[in-house]
Amino acid sequence: MSGPLLQVRDLTVTYPGGAAAVRGIDLTVAAGRKLGIAGESGCGKSTLALALLRLLPPGTRTGGEILLDGEDVLTMRWGRLRAVRWAGASIVFQGAMHSLNAVRRVGDQIAEPLLLHGRVTPGQARRRTAELLEQVGLPAARAAAHPHELSGGQRQRVMIAMALACDPRLIIADEPTTALDVMVQAQIMRLIEGLVTDRDLALVLISHDLAVLADTCDRLAVMYAGRVVEEGPARAVYEDALHPYGRALSAAFPRIGDPASRFAPRGLPGDPPDPAALPPGCSFHPRCTAALDTCADDDPALRGTEDGRRRAACVLVGVGGVPGPGAVPAAEAVPGRTTPAPGAVTEAGGPGGGPADGPGPGAPEAAPGQEPEDGVRSGTTP
Incomplete structure (x- = not known):
């Protein structure tokens, strides 16, 4: 098929109670291309990811169009939607420990989408699972392990293997390196980038880390309060954002x-x-x-x-x-203004009207959107 693999047109998502999580988003991703989505926690990134495969909770109102290979995901019948999930497009959720079934072996979980789609016999599914584990850098023997027996990076590789099981054309990766150390993050991102390139897949990559998105993706969209406020070539958006929020977000990261x-x-x-x-x-x-x-x-x-x-x-x-x-x-x-406002982000990446070697007045110590998103990492008692 010619044209974009994924087209999102005027997408809106409203949760019960009236919370407008996504407001009029338009995005396009072609096969073999990588689109990054950045923004603070609560800006609607994960809601957008779930909406792409209609995984939102009951009672959520959606509008607009999500065209996958020309078919609108929002109007698909259940049988067609079930066929598209995993086979047409798949998702790598953030927090693999919470996404994997704790009482099932990871090999069975990787094989599950293959068996559900009726593509293989149980024996073929086991062989395919071994191949997938090796493709993501894990020994085939790890198929017999339970999630708690694997490290965080290994669990994330299992999630990637599951996403690739049915050879989808689109991968949606929602914070795939959450809670991983820097070295493992780099390994996971290189793995995803290599698989996308080798298989000519389209990738929608969601992350707080602008530097990772700039290095990995072709284009970058910055979200704020449910809207895309800037979109363009990833490196250009990271280094020379046009929107004040994009500039502030970029300035929050060390260079x-x-x-x-x-x-x-x-x-x-x-x-x-x-x-x-x-x-x-x-x-x-x-x-x-x-x-x-x-x-x-x-x-x-x-x-x-x-x-x-x-x-x-x-x-x-x-x-x-x-x-x-x-x-x-x-x-x-700003008419009549010759110097940057206090705290405004300048071309150099620092705030105007203040010292060059310290944060602006009232500035938080952490970068925007870097707070933990689950109770386990934030110290809350489970």
Whole structure:
């Protein structure tokens, strides 16, 4: 088939109670391409991932279109949807320990989608499971292990093997390196990238880590409060974001060759808005140090650059076509302002109007979106 493998058009997701988790998202991914999704916790990344395969809880309202190979996932009958899951598209969930069945051997769990889709006999499923384990860097003998007998990295490799079992054309990886150490994270990302390239798969990779997404993906979409606020070539978005939120998110991560960024990451003041009670106008304006008066009333749509390679949703980056790389910093776009506002993110990646070697006033110590997402890692008693 010609054209994109995955097209998301004006997707909306509203949970019971009125929380608008996803608001009017448009995305496209072609076969063999890799799209990264970044943003703080609670911005709607995981909801988007679940919506792509209609895995949301009962009572959730969805709108728009999710076209997979030209078929709308949101209108598929149950039988067709069941056939598409694992075979057409599959998902690698975050937190493999919580996603795997604790009382079943991992080999049986890898073989399950093969048997459910009726593609193989039990004997063939065992042989295919051994092949998949070896492809993800695990000995075939580990098929007899239970999840608690494997390390975190090994469990994540099992999840990847499950996702590849039925040869899908699209892989959705939701925080695949959560709670893994840096060395294992790098191994898992190299594994995913290699498998996607070798099999000519499309990849939707969700992560808090902009640097990982910039190194792994072709394009990067930044989400805030359920919307995509910037999208473009991954490296360009990471190094020269057009949207003030994209700039702040990028500035929160240390950079090689910039000691100040390593010892004092630039946090973003304030908290993300409540999805059930979003502020009027641009949802980022209460936290934006360069916001104009109109930002409290106007919620700008994504606008493309003149070359069509990037999109951003912000009145500060131009009207009638967002400037390309090297756009005027947000603070300089404010009429009458000649110096950056206190705390505003500058081209150098640090806050204007403050010391170059320390965080801005009130800035949190951790990077945006880096808080633990489950009770086990946050210290909560199970």
